[in-house]
Amino acid sequence: MRNVQAEREEMSGAAQYSDERAREIIAAHMGLEGPAMPILHALQKEFGYVPDAAVKEMAEALNISRAEMHGVVTFYHDFHRAPHGRHTLKICRAESCQSMGAERQARAFLDKLKLDWGGTTPDGALSVEAVYCLGLCAHSPSALYDGEPIGRVDAEILDEIAAEARG
């Protein structure tokens, strides 16, 4: 039913962390004004999360304290401090999706997987996160699976995603 050929941000391809690679990534962005956010996105893309060791490297490169750098990483919902599931499903729970029954539907799905918001299945296959609006509000309820947008999400689509991720 859904788009299997879609270009997806596969988490399974995440590289093993090394200080050297982190330093390369940081150095590649140092010409930018205010490079912290682009660096964090690049680190997470490479390693699947933002390891503490990389935060230390960033603090040194940007000449700020580790505490300050830690503060930045932890402020934003998108950055993970530990390895995440190989696939990420973001389910919208903002008002528009709630008007179409998204809250109850998501709760039932989470209960089935025995997860809470932000949790990862024990096999490390799927992380389920809450998101507050994907701008697909004329097709509520909506979701984003590894970067692929999905409108008119129903229980069947959610089950299909879980099966595909864990299969």
Place this chain on the structure above:
Amino acid sequence: MVKLYIPLDMAAVAMGADRLAAAVAQEAAARGETIEIVRNGSRGMLWLEPLIEVETPAGRVGYGPAKVKDVASLFDAGFLAGGAHLLNIGIVDEHPWMKKQNRVTFVRCGVIDPLSVVEYEAHDGFKGLKRAFEIGPVAVVEEVTKSGLRGRGGAGFPTGIKWKTVADCPPGQKYVVVNADEGDSGTFADRMIMEGDPLSLIEGMLICGYAVGASKGYIYLRSEYPIVAKVFQAAIEKALEAGWLGKNIKGSGFDFDVELRIGAGAYVCGEETSLLESLEGKRGIVRAKPPLPAHVGLFGKPTVINNVLSMATIPMIMEKGAKHYADLGVGRSRGTMPLQIAGNVKYGGLFETDFGIPLGVVVNEIGGGTRSGRPVRAVQVGGPLGAYVPVSLFDLPIDYEAFAAKDSLIGHGGLVVFDDTVDMAWMARFGMEFCAIESCGKCTPCRLGSTRGVETIDKIRNGMDVDANIELLKDLCHTMKFGSLCALGGFAPYPVESALRHFPEDFRRPALEAAE
């Protein structure tokens, strides 16, 4: 060769547009038909997505919502010549939904190939910038001021005044920043314009940079919009190749560069000072004002920060003149508003119209009522910080001042429709919960008030001391409204107070149930 249009718009893709485009290409090849598929923006009739448009001598004929399973029958019906089919909606420009609109900001969206500079120019693109170069920076700022354009991000602050403040700062490094952190539920206009007509935003930034003396522009885009990121980055590259960005643009002596930056899931970064902090690489903590960003903005430099829609409307204002725009609308709300009709609604989409149209007309006539078929009970206007408006106020015109007079706001123009199954006490609780999740933590009313708000509404919903707790909740809302640093804490009470005011029965359910 037949030219087809299938949107690359994220909503269309969410309904299968990519698969559809692939299937159409495959079927055409199998049947030996030569076609060209243009991936355009959406026309805004989102309930018809994915909408295929076929170019015919009579105009562009639409077919939607089209699924992969419909492709063979579309070919069988001769859709390449505009043939009859169940999904045929006729000439798209003649569709009542399109005819009723006054498309100003969205005039090109869905019409052109978003990544073709040639098509953009053929549809009046860069005419505004050319005129700006002719009349000079001072006259540009005057023109924007005279147009009456107000910030479309939500606050409705006059755009010309922002520009004048930055233009009046001494020469030196200045910035143009576009706020594309469109986080409000029920809104998608910024997304649509950036996917469907990205060059209009780039042109708006160029005009702004030229007018205020800035040579660098940033777009801060939310991470929830991955397709926008791809399309917009490609548009920047196209503009560079065509000489509309970079050094000495078209021999004007004006230099300007544009850089796209991606946020990281923090709603509060849609607040302008928080956004600037985030661009600088810090926690997205709100700054106290003054100083205004116009004086001390990005990296401490004078900065114009405008919403996507405000900036994308500038080229048209410059092209056609301030008066043309100012003549539209009502009272102090001049021009048009791209309304986004969403939630539990039959015909959801983007509808651009002059200010002044009554809310009820938008919801019932244009939106066609609820998707569920049940009666409409409430409409949240203006995102998660906007009020819930009951049906009894449906004659309210879309106008900043008229909404403000009813303790409501238009915000970014998003309308979320709810049917009669909605529990307004739950929605009020969600409003507070959302504020608690997204609060930057700098000021106490927002940081603590939102959590206390959730707890208090829980008590009310559980029937504990309902009267006293409702009084407490009202008092808390008052404190948040007047004691918060920014609109997050300051406006979070709007949905709560409006729910209490218009739907008091929802806060007394346990008491009623107990009495029965």
